[in-house]
Amino acid sequence: xxxxxxxxxxxxxxxxxxxxxxxxxxxASMAARMDELARQQPGYLGFESARSEIGITVSYWRDLESVxxxxxxxxxxxAQRRGRDEWYETYTVRVCRVEYEYxxxx
Amino acid sequence: xxxxxxxxxxxxxxxxxxxxxxxxxxxASMAARMDELARQQPGYLGFESARSEIGITVSYWRDLESVxxxxxxxxxxxAQRRGRDEWYETYTVRVCRVEYEYxxxx
Numbered sequence: 001x002x003x004x005x006x007x008x009x010x011x012x013x014x015x016x017x018x019x020x021x022x023x024x025x026x027x028a029s030m031a032a033r034m035d036e037l038a039r040q041q042p043g044y045l046g047f048e049s050a051r052s053e054i055g056i057t058v059s060y061w062r063d064l065e066s067v068x069x070x071x072x073x074x075x076x077x078x079a080q081r082r083g084r085d086e087w088y089e090t091y092t093v094r095v096c097r098v099e100y101e102y103x104x105x106x
Numbered sequence: 107x108x109x110x111x112x113x114x115x116x117x118x119x120x121x122x123x124x125x126x127x128x129x130x131x132x133x134a135s136m137a138a139r140m141d142e143l144a145r146q147q148p149g150y151l152g153f154e155s156a157r158s159e160i161g162i163t164v165s166y167w168r169d170l171e172s173v174x175x176x177x178x179x180x181x182x183x184x185a186q187r188r189g190r191d192e193w194y195e196t197y198t199v200r201v202c203r204v205e206y207e208y209x210x211x212x
Contacts, residue, residue: 003123003160003198013202015119015164017109017154048123050156054109056164058121064205084210092109092209096119096202099170103198104190 004046004060009098011045012061018091019054027087030079041070060098067095110152110166115204117151118167124197125160133193136185147176166204173201 020027038044038059043066047059061067070076083091126133144150144165149172153165167173176182189197 003125003196006198006200012205013119013121013200015121015202017164019109048160048162050158050160050162052156052158054154054156056154056156056162058123058162058164084212088210088212090109090209090211092112092207094112094119094204094207096121096204098200098202099118101198101200103196104194105196106190106194 004048004058006101006103007045007060007098009100011098012064012067013096013098014059014061014067015094015096016057016059016091017054017094018057019089020051021087021089025086026082030082030087034076034079037073037075038070041073042066043069064095110154110164112207112209113151113166113204115206117204118170118173119202119204120165120167120173121200121202122163122165122197123160123200124163125195126157127193127195131192132188136188136193140182140185143179143181144176147179148172149175170201 035047038047043062045060045062047057049055049057061070141153144153149168151166151168153163155161155163
């Protein structure tokens with residue numbers, strides 16, 4: 001899982017923070033499928049993910065239209081429904097505009 | 107590590123994504139100290155953190171002034187320098203304005 005390189009702001013970051021239920025229940029395969037599917041969406045720029053006690057996934061998008069289109073994508077809608085039914089105790093979604101950015105490389 | 111509850115946008119999210127060097131080298135104790143120190147800053151709203159292959163930390167702030175003040179806080183400046191010298195192979199920082207948000211609770 002690489003770090004997503006910087007882009008030229010403004011663009012959008014969707015911060016998805018979650019607390020999982022116990023067990024897998026098809027979660028891992030669906031997560032892999034959603035990763036594959038997101039890459040095919042217009043405006044997709046990349047995503048980063050980590051999980052300890054909570055999970056944080058940040059996906060990056062060119063504009064708000066591409067954020068909204070991804071939320072409404074049919075197979076993704078089904079995954080969202082299964083997420084609420086089975087995989088998540090709780091989650092938050094924050095749609096954010098990247099204002100400025102910087103990085104460090106050794 | 108709880109999930110940070112929703113606030114009323116606009117507010118700011120600082121997405122810090124990193125790849126660590128090997129070993130601890132004082133990292134864990136400094137991270138705990140920075141956590142403690144951040145909570146005392148004006149405009150601090152909360153933070154979320156997870157680490158797998160990469161680490162993602164998202165801190166939330168009332169406005170850009172509080173984001174900038176935290177970056178310039180003296181003890182935090184020292185931690186940032188040690189981060190570049192010792193703890194991180196690479197990192198990115200994205201300062202983002204939260205535009206809208208929603209959540210789910212079982």
